[in-house]
Amino acid sequence: MTNEALDVLIDCRNVWKIFGERSDEAIKAIRERGAGKREVLRDYNCVVGVSDASFQIRKGEIFCIMGLSGSGKSTLVRLLNRLIEPSMGKVEVKGRDIAQMGPKDLRALRAHEIGMVFQSVALIPGRTVLDNAAFGLEVQGVAKAERHKIASDALARVGLADWANHMPRQLSGGMQQRVGLARAIASDPEIILMDEPFSALDPLIRKQLQDEFRELTKSLGKSAVFITHDLDEAMRIGDRIAIMKDGIMIQQGTAEDIVLHPADAYVAEFVAGISRLHLVKAHSLMAPVSEVPGDVLARLPRTSPEADVQALIDLVLSTPDQAVAVEDAGTCIGVVTARTLLEGIRGEEHAAATIEVVA
Amino acid sequence: MAATTPLFSPGASIAQAIEWLNIHAHTFFAMIGWAVETVLGAAEQLLLWPAPWLLLAAVVLVALLVYGVRYGALAAASLGLCLASGLWKEAMQTIALVSVSVTVSVLIAFPMGIWAARKPRAEAVLRPVLDIMQTVPPWVYLIPAVMIFSLGKVPALIATVVYGIPPMLRITTLAFKEVPRELIELGQASGAGFWQVLGKLEIPAARKTLLVGLNQTILLSLAMVVLAGLVGAGGLGAEVTRGLTRMEMGLGLRAGLSIVAVAILLDRLSRRALG
DSSP, X not given: OHXXXXXEEEEEEEEEEEESTTHHHHHHHHHHHOOOHHHHHHHHOOEEEEEEEEEEEETTOEEEEEEOTXXXXXXXXXXXXXXXXXXXXXXXXXXXXXXXXXXXXXXXXXXXXXXXXXXTOOOOTTSOHHHHHTHHHHHHTOOHHHHHHHHHHHHHHTTOGGGTTSOGGGSOHHHHHHHHHHHHHHTOOSEEEEESTTTTSOHHHHHHHHHHHHHHHHHHTOEXXXXXXXXXXXXXXXXXEEEEEXXXXXXXXXHHHHHHSOSSHHHHHHHTTSOOTTTSBHHHHOBOGGGSOHHHHHHSOEEOTTOBHHHHHHHHHTSTTOEEEEEETTEEEEEEEHHHHHHHHHOHHHHHHHHHHHO | OOOOOOSOOHHHHHHHHHHHHHHHSXXXXXXXXXXXXXXXXXXXXXXXXXXXXXXXXXHHHHHHHHHOHHHHHHHHHHHHHHHHTTOHHHHHHHHHHHHHHHHHHHHHHHHHXXXXXXXXXXXXXXXXXXXXXXXXXXXXXXXXXXXXXXXSHHHHHXXXXXXXXXXXXXXXXXXXXXXXXXXXXXXXXXXXXXXXXXXXXXXXXXXXXXXXXXXHXXXXXXXXXXXXXXXXXXXXXXXXXXXXXXXXXXXXXXXXXXXXXXXXXXXXXXXXXXX
């Protein structure tokens, strides 16, 4: 339990952000009589940016926050390094309440613990790629030779070693965003905040950068909060995903959780178009072992609970029994048959809907 | 027939206010006058200290070596014209006045412009003031300046400084408002303090627009300095005034062309040097 608590890097508890001149009164109304978003807008002319968000970012995890524009996701990510002050609630980074930090501690936190990458990249015009990548270190007062060395290494990490002395405008959009990433990792922060970094890129480059980003983050052992409006992107990158709508975090969970058990109709509509082939795993599809006779079970091919639908289809098709046994630590915990596979691909809500129609 | 008293006459109260200031803040104005005369005198002496041909050759050489043949030729032609017109001393006086007043204008307008870019309310208050300042005919600035500092270079410089503030302030505000928000956020998110964000991110990003403002301020200040020949500021403006009052076409033309030459030189060189 203690160990687990130590692993929490960012702990966000009941955080609210309300924009507007009369936000103080609005907060009071929310606190005292539980006023809602509509009331706040009507009575106080204030906009609720983030409403009662609670979540934790653990060490080594990539946490994706997905929402459409205006959902409050960009506000939320800026609350994590106090670029925006929360109206209510608490944000703790490595156990320290960031609202209580003085300017000096806050600057140190931003310089050493939390890096940030922006949608527009925000490269500094008139500086070379190398000097851009070294910006964070320059702010920290690292000597020139030292920061150039670290920045060169960071650029090499993102595959831009040969571009160090070019100017930002000579680089393509994808390369510029790599510089942004190199700049963030050069300061060696434990947490990287990514604010829709790949949204402006074309689909192919985007996919490539998503994979590279995930690989890089994992190999460096960093944690990341990744903001996106693209559910595919969130599913591709995130270990866990939160879905936001109108400032409210409506669901948090793994990609599989969200696809299999959407919290409401809004999420269900979103995930309807998502391919389940790589998201749904054997452990959520399998039927009890009793579904097949013992002698058949014995000769079935084996697979792990983490095998995805794509792999299961291949396995099921490869045997005359059209089934595969799921094995965990040497014991058979279930079977996946052609039937369970089809049900899994179709999804639960569809099943429910069909049954309703039949009834 | 007696002149009718106008219904609206802000000048009446302003004149009274200035009179009051003249009596009660005399030491203050005397100190400003002394400071202006000292700085201006030093600038003039610096420009008039070397022999004209020597300074001309030096400027041409530097322009040639640093900015190339075109700028060398430009410097030679414009300064050569002033020298050949027999108005070298006057031209140097004018350049000294412009340099000092632009420096002071920028020192005042730049921080105010940054302030206005950050505080929408400050900008809302400043905007109508700037509008008025920029529409009032420049001659009008000379009146209160002369009332306080009497005739000479001091009121000319004060009026020019005041006249040069609005364009620089306005463009500074614009330049800083144009800096992308994410660039400032980058600075803050990297742990940079106010001065680091300003110096490393905002000023470099605003640079191009700021230079346009500086260029505008230089040219408008030159126009004002010439106009201030009317109140005894000396320099090329005084020669134009003399030409006008005595109907001396030759003098007026020589002085006028020298002003054009100085304007072109200051404009092109400042643009090239800073841009």
